[in-house]
Structures are given as C-alpha cells and as structure tokens.
Amino acid sequence: MEKIECRMFRSDTAYLLYLQQKTKAERKDELEKNTSKEKKAVVYKDECRRHGVSCLSRFIRQIEFSNIDMSNARLNSLEVLTIFNTIKTDHTLRELNLSGTNMDCPSYKYLSNFLRKNHTLSNLVIQKCAIHGETLKAIVASLMTSHITFLDLGNNGIQDNDSEILAEILTMKTLKELYLSHNRLETRNTKSIGTSLAYSALETLDLSWNHIRFIGAIEIAKGIKKNRKLRRLNLSWNGFGFEGCVSLAEMLETNDVLTDLDLTNNRIHPPALIALIRGVTQNSSLKVLNLSMNPIPASYTCTLLGTILKNTSIYKLILKKIVVNEEFVDILRTVKQTRRIHVEYEICLPVSSVDSQTMSKQVRPPRLFNLDPLNLLFMLKEKNRAQDFFNKINRNGDDVLSYEEFRELFKKAGIPVSQLVLDKIIEFMDQNKDGNIDLSEFLDGDKRIKKISRGQAKENMRRESYTKYSRSFRKAKIDSQTFRLNIETDQ
Structure with a gap:
C-alpha cells in the first residue's frame, strides 16, 4: 500500500x-x-463537588460516548442531577438508559427539565423506575416537545388509571417504538388508548405481560383496526381469550399494514383460535405469527393450524410448547414445496386428527347466556307491546305462560339457555308462586323490568358494546348494530 x-x-x-x-x-x-x-469530566467533577456526591467512574468512562448506560446503578436524585447538568448541552448524545433509578419527586423533575433542553436524544430507556401517576404525567408533558423515537417504560407499575396519559404518548409524531411490558393495564379505562392507537405513528408496540383481557383486549384491537403505521405488535402473556381473538379477527380483516403479531400464552383455546383464523386467512400483510404456549390440542393442529399454513402468506409460524400431529407435518411438507416458510413446534406425535364436524361439536359454546336473563327477555320483547308479546309466547291459548313456553321462545330465537335462566325469569314474574305467569303478572313484571333497565341504561349500553364479542352473543345471531335478537314475527 x-x-x-x-x-x-x-x-x-x-x-x-x-x-x-x-x-x-x-x-x-x-x-x-x-x-x-x-x-466533560471536569464539568462532572465540579458538579459532584458542588452537590456533595461521589463521582461515578462508570459514568466518566462513558462520558464521551453517544450511548450512556446507567442501568441498575441505583442513582439518587443528586446523582441524577449531576449527570443531567453534565450532558444537557451534549449534541452527540443519542441513547440514555436510566433503568432501575428510583424516580422520586426531584429526580423526575430533573429528567423533565433535561428532556425539554436536549433535542438530540432519540432513545430513552427508563424501566423499573416506579414511573406512574403524577410522575408519568410530568415526564410525558416534557416528552411531547422532545425528539424521542424509542421509548421503553417497561416494569413501572403503570395501571389503568394512567391510560389517559399513555394515550398522549401514542399521539407523539416522532415516536416509532414504544415498550410497555410488565405493567398492569388490565381491562378497564383502555378506550382512550384504543382511540389514540387508531391514529398513532408507532411502528412497534409491546404490550406484553399486562393482564389485558376482555374490554381491554377489545378496545386495543378496535384501535389497531384503523391504524395504518403499526407493523410489529407484541401482545404475549395477556388474556385475550375468545373475546380478544374475535376483535383481533375483525382487525386483521381490514388492517393491511401489520406484519408481526405475537400472541404467546393468551388463553387461545380451539374456539378462540377458530375465531382468530377467520381474520388471519383474510389478511394479506401478516408475515410472522407467534401462537406459542396456548392450549391447542395436537389432534386439532391439522385442521386449525393447517388452515393457516395453506391459506395465508405467513412465512414464519412459531408454535413453541405446542405438540402437533403427523398430518400437520405432512401439510407443512407440502406447503414448503411451493413457498418458503419456517415453523417451530415442540414435537410431533402420532395423534389422529379430529375431523371438522366432530371438532365443531366438541368446541360448541356452553348452554349459558352471558346477559342477565331479565335483560335477555326484554330484548326479545323490545319491538312488541307487552300484551302482544304475551299472546305470541302463549301458544296453547290458556292465558298463562309455562316453563315449556319460555323454553320454546328461546329455542326458536336460537339462544342456548340453561334451566337457571328460566328459573330466574319465572321467579321474578311469578307473584303467587304457582309456577305459571298470567297476563297481569307478565304486565307487572314488564313494568319492573323497564324500571330496572332505565336505572341501568348507561351501564347496559357500555356492556352491550362489548357483549357482541362473546361466544353466546355470536351464537344467538344478535344484530351488532341494534343489539336486537333476530326473531321472526311468526313463530
């Protein structure tokens, strides 16, 4: 040379x-x-001397780096202040990790001030810092004026009550990756998060280990349904179950952006998987699907998971801790001949597959309805006057309603109800306790049901908006727009 x-x-x-x-x-x-x-070292040492704290050799070694990692250093508020005073004008700083710092009142104020002054920091990791409530609110207010693109708030004890604050984070235009794992968002007050998700600029969202189920799962899926930026979504170790899978299926039917979906350990049993598959098979963008550690029997893998292999464009299917049968492996071998696909599973066993008809019977919903029996009866009667509805139920014309006539009413409506449901309706209306309901008892019961319904109108409206995702609601073929049962006038 x-x-x-x-x-x-x-x-x-x-x-x-x-x-x-x-x-x-x-x-x-x-x-x-x-x-x-x-x-920088001189400035830092002067700051330490002025505030009466010891210099941290770990920070001095990284002082000229663009990435500073002070995770698990157990910094107190004065140590935090000396570090921020040293790097506040550093135009080369790109990443800061303060995980494990106890963000007491002075510390989060110092962090907020630093974020307002520094405009070069792009990655901020503040795990295990007890950031929630008012602390989170103050930090988020300063984040709104920053240029952060990567934010990790994992393991901070963030709860449902902080949902409004998290919704503000989701509206940040610069933020591309948000990690909220190991918090406690659970099920309530998540509507604001779902609303913000619909218009968020995020490309990666991690909500793993958050106890999200039922209402929370539904609201999050509804928000993502309208999102046009999100590509990677981690929902592992939650409880999406059947309702969550129904809402995710609706999302996947219309969302054409999401490429990576992680549903590890989400209580996805066969009925829930059937609901999810309806959306997965109609989605063209999903490439990576993780269903590991869900209760899917080996005998069902050929029928259910085989459908995903044959009818989607997914090239990576992860099934860790799930046992498959030989027929599933045969399907995988056939699919690999036409396209590239990678599948991970626990082990293959010589278990015979369950045919579709038998499987449908085995996963049939239980003969219970998740609405209150009185509200259920009121929904049936809604379009009719009480006396006309009484005459419709009273088939034999004896002017009294019996168990069998109520049972026949629900049967023709396509609603699987148990004996307990009928017992509650009869007990509520039968004033003379003779086991039958005459017209006067029915009219009086109808008035009392109306009074109860008016008193609970707001709560009922909220509950009905989520009830449509349940198994029994879908079984009964209820109109999702009007929440009325689909019943013929001539029965």
Whole structure:
C-alpha cells in the first residue's frame, strides 16, 4: 500500500512530508477528542463537588460516548442531577438508559427539565423506575416537545388509571417504538388508548405481560383496526381469550399494514383460535405469527393450524410448547414445496386428527347466556307491546305462560339457555308462586323490568358494546348494530 501511495508523489521528500502532515492531523483529532472528554469530566467533577456526591467512574468512562448506560446503578436524585447538568448541552448524545433509578419527586423533575433542553436524544430507556401517576404525567408533558423515537417504560407499575396519559404518548409524531411490558393495564379505562392507537405513528408496540383481557383486549384491537403505521405488535402473556381473538379477527380483516403479531400464552383455546383464523386467512400483510404456549390440542393442529399454513402468506409460524400431529407435518411438507416458510413446534406425535364436524361439536359454546336473563327477555320483547308479546309466547291459548313456553321462545330465537335462566325469569314474574305467569303478572313484571333497565341504561349500553364479542352473543345471531335478537314475527 505504501508503495502505491509513494508513486503518487514526485519524490520521496514529498511523500515523507505527506506522511508527517497526516500523522499530525491524526494526533490533533485524538487530542481534541481527549480534550472534549477531559472538559466533560471536569464539568462532572465540579458538579459532584458542588452537590456533595461521589463521582461515578462508570459514568466518566462513558462520558464521551453517544450511548450512556446507567442501568441498575441505583442513582439518587443528586446523582441524577449531576449527570443531567453534565450532558444537557451534549449534541452527540443519542441513547440514555436510566433503568432501575428510583424516580422520586426531584429526580423526575430533573429528567423533565433535561428532556425539554436536549433535542438530540432519540432513545430513552427508563424501566423499573416506579414511573406512574403524577410522575408519568410530568415526564410525558416534557416528552411531547422532545425528539424521542424509542421509548421503553417497561416494569413501572403503570395501571389503568394512567391510560389517559399513555394515550398522549401514542399521539407523539416522532415516536416509532414504544415498550410497555410488565405493567398492569388490565381491562378497564383502555378506550382512550384504543382511540389514540387508531391514529398513532408507532411502528412497534409491546404490550406484553399486562393482564389485558376482555374490554381491554377489545378496545386495543378496535384501535389497531384503523391504524395504518403499526407493523410489529407484541401482545404475549395477556388474556385475550375468545373475546380478544374475535376483535383481533375483525382487525386483521381490514388492517393491511401489520406484519408481526405475537400472541404467546393468551388463553387461545380451539374456539378462540377458530375465531382468530377467520381474520388471519383474510389478511394479506401478516408475515410472522407467534401462537406459542396456548392450549391447542395436537389432534386439532391439522385442521386449525393447517388452515393457516395453506391459506395465508405467513412465512414464519412459531408454535413453541405446542405438540402437533403427523398430518400437520405432512401439510407443512407440502406447503414448503411451493413457498418458503419456517415453523417451530415442540414435537410431533402420532395423534389422529379430529375431523371438522366432530371438532365443531366438541368446541360448541356452553348452554349459558352471558346477559342477565331479565335483560335477555326484554330484548326479545323490545319491538312488541307487552300484551302482544304475551299472546305470541302463549301458544296453547290458556292465558298463562309455562316453563315449556319460555323454553320454546328461546329455542326458536336460537339462544342456548340453561334451566337457571328460566328459573330466574319465572321467579321474578311469578307473584303467587304457582309456577305459571298470567297476563297481569307478565304486565307487572314488564313494568319492573323497564324500571330496572332505565336505572341501568348507561351501564347496559357500555356492556352491550362489548357483549357482541362473546361466544353466546355470536351464537344467538344478535344484530351488532341494534343489539336486537333476530326473531321472526311468526313463530
């Protein structure tokens, strides 16, 4: 190399001069770098001396880096202040990790002030910092003016009551990756999160280990349904179950952006998986699906998971801790002949597959309805006057309603109800306790049901908006727009 460089010069003297200048330039750059580090170290030591704290050698070693990692350093508020005063004007800082710092009142104020002044920081990791409630609110207010693109708030004890604050984070235009794992969002007050998700600019969202189920699962899926940016979604170790899978299926039917979905350990049993598959098979963008550690029997894998292999564009299906049968492996082998696909599973066993008809009977919903029996009867009667409805139920014309006539009413409506449901309706209306309901008892019972319904109108409306995702609601073929049962006038 030196010989080639030497030929570029007219004489050896010119080449030696070139080498001398090059060496001086390299030494100058190194000296400037060392000088910058020394200056920052002097500033940091002065700050430590002024506030009466010991210098941290771990911070001094990283003082000139663009990535500073102080995770699990157990910093107190004064140590936090000295660090922020040192780096607040650092234009090379890109990533800061303060995980494990106890964000007491002074500490989160120092962090908020730092975020307002520094505009070069892009990655912020603050796990295990007890950031929730008012602390979270103050930090989020400062984040709104920052240029953060990566934010990790995992394991901070964030709860449902903080949902409004999290909704503000989701509206940040610069934020692309948000990690909220190991918090406690659970089921309530998640509507604001779902609303913000619909218009969020996030590309990656991690909500794993949050106890999200039922209402929370439904609201989050409804928000993602309208989102046009999110590509990677981690919902592992929650409780989406049947209702969550129904709402996810609705989301997947219309969402054409999401590519990676993690549903590890979400109580997805066969009925829930059937509901999910309806959406997965109609989605064209999903490429990676993780269903690990869900209660899916080996005998069902051929029928259910085989459907995913054959009817989707997924190229990576992860089924850790799930046992499959030989027929599933045969399907996988056939699919690999036409396209590239990677499947992970626990083990293959010689278990015979359950045919679709038998499986449908085995996963049939229980003969119970999740609405209150009195509200259920009121929904049936809603379009009719009470006396006309009484005459419709009273088939034999004896002017009294019996168990069998009520049972026949629900049967023709396609609603599987148990004896307990009928017992509650009869007990509520039967004032003379003779086991039958005459017209006067029915009219009086209808008035009392109306009074109860008016008193609970707001709560009923809220509950009905989520009830449509339940198994029994879908079994009964209830109109999702009007929440009325689909019943013929002539029965």
